Amino acid sequence: MKDWHAAFKGWQLFLLVTLLFLASYYVVNQRYDKFYRINDINNDNRAIIEQYLSKKDQEYLVENQISITHLVNYMPYPGFDIHNYKYYEILINDGEYKGSNLVVVGNKLVKKLNDEFNSNQEYIAKYLVSNKLLSAYIEKNNFNYDHRQDYIVLKKLYTTNSYVDDFESYYTTLASRGFKDKEISQFFQTATKYYSQDSLKILMTKADDQNTVLVDNPSKNTLTLSDNQFIGSYVPSNLVLIEGIQRSHYDMYLKKDAYESLRTMLTDMGKLSKDLVVHKAYVPYESETNLPGYNESQLGHTISFTHLDLGYNNFAQSQQAAWLEANAYKYGFVIRYDHDKASITNHTYDAHIYRYVGKNLAKKLYDNKQSLEEYNIQNEEKK
Numbered sequence: 001m002k003d004w005h006a007a008f009k010g011w012q013l014f015l016l017v018t019l020l021f022l023a024s025y026y027v028v029n030q031r032y033d034k035f036y037r038i039n040d041i042n043n044d045n046r047a048i049i050e051q052y053l054s055k056k057d058q059e060y061l062v063e064n065q066i067s068i069t070h071l072v073n074y075m076p077y078p079g080f081d082i083h084n085y086k087y088y089e090i091l092i093n094d095g096e097y098k099g100s101n102l103v104v105v106g107n108k109l110v111k112k113l114n115d116e117f118n119s120n121q122e123y124i125a126k127y128l129v130s131n132k133l134l135s136a137y138i139e140k141n142n143f144n145y146d147h148r149q150d151y152i153v154l155k156k157l158y159t160t161n162s163y164v165d166d167f168e169s170y171y172t173t174l175a176s177r178g179f180k181d182k183e184i185s186q187f188f189q190t191a192t193k194y195y196s197q198d199s200l201k202i203l204m205t206k207a208d209d210q211n212t213v214l215v216d217n218p219s220k221n222t223l224t225l226s227d228n229q230f231i232g233s234y235v236p237s238n239l240v241l242i243e244g245i246q247r248s249h250y251d252m253y254l255k256k257d258a259y260e261s262l263r264t265m266l267t268d269m270g271k272l273s274k275d276l277v278v279h280k281a282y283v284p285y286e287s288e289t290n291l292p293g294y295n296e297s298q299l300g301h302t303i304s305f306t307h308l309d310l311g312y313n314n315f316a317q318s319q320q321a322a323w324l325e326a327n328a329y330k331y332g333f334v335i336r337y338d339h340d341k342a343s344i345t346n347h348t349y350d351a352h353i354y355r356y357v358g359k360n361l362a363k364k365l366y367d368n369k370q371s372l373e374e375y376n377i378q379n380e381e382k383k
């Protein structure tokens with residue numbers, strides 16, 4: 001009998017302990033904060049999470065221990081998807097996108113990345129954002145990620161995303177001419193240093209002409225132009241107004257280095273300079289009537305002289321012409337179309353036209369009796 005009572009009391013005790021445990025578990029469970037592993041959680045943040053995230057999304061938030069430091073501010077916006085949190089964070093850190101626009105852009109980015117790539121989406125997103133290519137990537141259906149470095153080079157000329165359309169058009173044309181990808185990239189890396197968006201577009205109007213050479217660096221002092229070398233509407237840098245020198249009209253320009261050397265040369269020329277007139281200097285593409293885009297007058301280093309009294313046609317017989325032929329090289333100028341060079345320059349002798357190439361090269365050309373064409377051919381053969 002005593003054993004039965006003892007057993008009964010044991011069961012009572014077990015039942016009591018079990019009930020107490022269940023009651024305690026219930027109380028603890030009610031008070032348990034499932035968000036305790038989330039950084040910066042507080043009552044306000046908890047309320048936002050519970051209001052705007054589904055139970056399933058809340059579980060995703062907790063399981064991935066996602067920091068809500070910045071994300072919580074975007075949860076109320078329509079379309080917010082906690083699964084895209086990494087991409088929202090990328091945009092938040094960049095600082096370019098704000099508010100609901102950040103959520104919209106983030107969602108578009110994720111969708112397009114998932115449609116186009118099987119891996120490395122997060123890395124690609126960071127690359128696009130850090131290089132300011134994101135808006136073009138989202139906006140342009142013809143955006144080619146393989147051309148991303150070329151876009152970076154070209155976009156500095158643009159204020160809109162149309163650089164994608166232009167590059168893809170340029171790429172197609174140059175590739176059809178046999179240019180390899182590396183050659184195309186190198187071409188634009190150089191050309192964007194000297195051309196504007198508009199002048200580059202004009203340059204590329206001749207890109208489909210197999211017989212035309214597109215000049216990527218029109219600033220080279222050894223550059224020669226002919227009817228197959230095109231610079232489009234290139235505008236030289238450092239153009240200055242010619243002042244204190246007799247000229248055929250007021251608003252004439254040269255590059256600064258050529259202008260400063262010209263002033264020194266005319267000073268040293270003495271009395272002869274009084275009858276010397278600058279007939280022609282820099283001519284912009286829009287004003288050039290003789291082969292615009294192929295004319296060296298657009299370079300800013302070409303100058304044409306005439307005589308105040310004798311006129312243009314008789315300049316070759318003047319003392320000024322003789323002085324220039326004998327001395328201009330000392331100041332960096334060379335006669336552009338010299339005697340007996342017509343077969344090389346494709347231009348008859350012309351005493352009027354001089355080209356500034358710098359003192360060192362001018363002396364070398366003068367001493368060797370070389371034209372620019374001969375000098376360039378010689379250097380090309382040495383390569």
